[in-house]
Amino acid sequence: MKHIKIFAPATVANVACGFDIFGFALNNPGDEILLRLKEKRGIVISKITGDKGMLPEEPEKNTAAVSVMALLDYIKSDKGFEIEIHKKMPLSSGLGSSAASAAGALFGANILLGKPLEVKELLPFAIESERVACGTGHADNVAPALLGGFVIIRSYNPLDIIKIPTLPELYCTVIHPSIEINTEYARSILKSEISLKDAVKQLGNVAGLVTGLFTGDYNLTGRSLEDVIIEPFRAKLIPGFYDVKKAALMSGALGCSISGSGPSIFALCSSGETAEKAGKAMKEVFNKIDIQSHVYISEINEEGPKIIES
Ligand code: HSE
Numbered sequence: 001m002k003h004i005k006i007f008a009p010a011t012v013a014n015v016a017c018g019f020d021i022f023g024f025a026l027n028n029p030g031d032e033i034l035l036r037l038k039e040k041r042g043i044v045i046s047k048i049t050g051d052k053g054m055l056p057e058e059p060e061k062n063t064a065a066v067s068v069m070a071l072l073d074y075i076k077s078d079k080g081f082e083i084e085i086h087k088k089m090p091l092s093s094g095l096g097s098s099a100a101s102a103a104g105a106l107f108g109a110n111i112l113l114g115k116p117l118e119v120k121e122l123l124p125f126a127i128e129s130e131r132v133a134c135g136t137g138h139a140d141n142v143a144p145a146l147l148g149g150f151v152i153i154r155s156y157n158p159l160d161i162i163k164i165p166t167l168p169e170l171y172c173t174v175i176h177p178s179i180e181i182n183t184e185y186a187r188s189i190l191k192s193e194i195s196l197k198d199a200v201k202q203l204g205n206v207a208g209l210v211t212g213l214f215t216g217d218y219n220l221t222g223r224s225l226e227d228v229i230i231e232p233f234r235a236k237l238i239p240g241f242y243d244v245k246k247a248a249l250m251s252g253a254l255g256c257s258i259s260g261s262g263p264s265i266f267a268l269c270s271s272g273e274t275a276e277k278a279g280k281a282m283k284e285v286f287n288k289i290d291i292q293s294h295v296y297i298s299e300i301n302e303e304g305p306k307i308i309e310s
Helices: 063-074 097-112 119-134 142-147 183-188 196-215 218-223 231-237 241-250 272-288
Strands: 003-013 022-038 042-049 080-086 150-156 159-164 171-177 255-258 265-269 293-299 306-309
Touching (some): 003 097, 022 097, 063 097, 080 097, 097 119, 119 159, 196 218, 218 255, 241 255, 272 293
Parallel strands (some): 042 080
Antiparallel strands (some): 003 022, 022 150, 150 159, 171 265, 255 265
């Protein structure tokens, strides 16, 4: 049976000021998805390992299966797949776990089907699976998970995705405290309207962050990592958040905010050494309040999903 195993990266969505429009991919952690092509139509999730949590094996509820089924329908294929999902990252962590599974499964399925679509064309199917996972079809996890790098969703309708360069020496520290935050809930606590004053501040940071990344200005990148719209509400869901952020900044991180809808917190740093230092300091804060945590240090993943076995 033809098979393929794919690495699919975790992602940091929002990136402070870019709620639902910014995201980047990480080299560590990432899921592994194994797909076997079948001549019979239909998807079977044959195995899930790692943090299974509430991960549904039913094909109609599982993001990997939903997205691949949508692809098969679109290209009118009568083939099917057996899918194994090896989770290497925690669920409901703010690291784009469901997005990674969908992106990896789509990427692998497209190859086994003889590449009927370009990778970028797989995005709508991944967005659809996000809708199944958390009620909204936001793309700031699935787009970087599928394309790699730092991605901007300029428009959802019509879909307009831009991949921009990042800084050569950019390292990301992510700390995952052992609490779970459901994305649907983390979205429900947000205000649907914002003040003009906050919009002006946020837009300034959005423009500053993009300019900083394009021009290689670490300082500008760092001071643009500020979120006056979403972070104040979601910080309340993460015990010790402001102390963790302070610890990261005191260690020399360029900036720090909530990864996606949390509870993970990310800090961008201009060297691996600073990223390690920030990770230790952030963990120390969670230790003090008796919350277990796990630190990941990673460069930005530029490649997106990749074949690790075929
Ligand atoms: N932009 C989404 C949110 C990302 O913040 O709700 C969820 O991971």
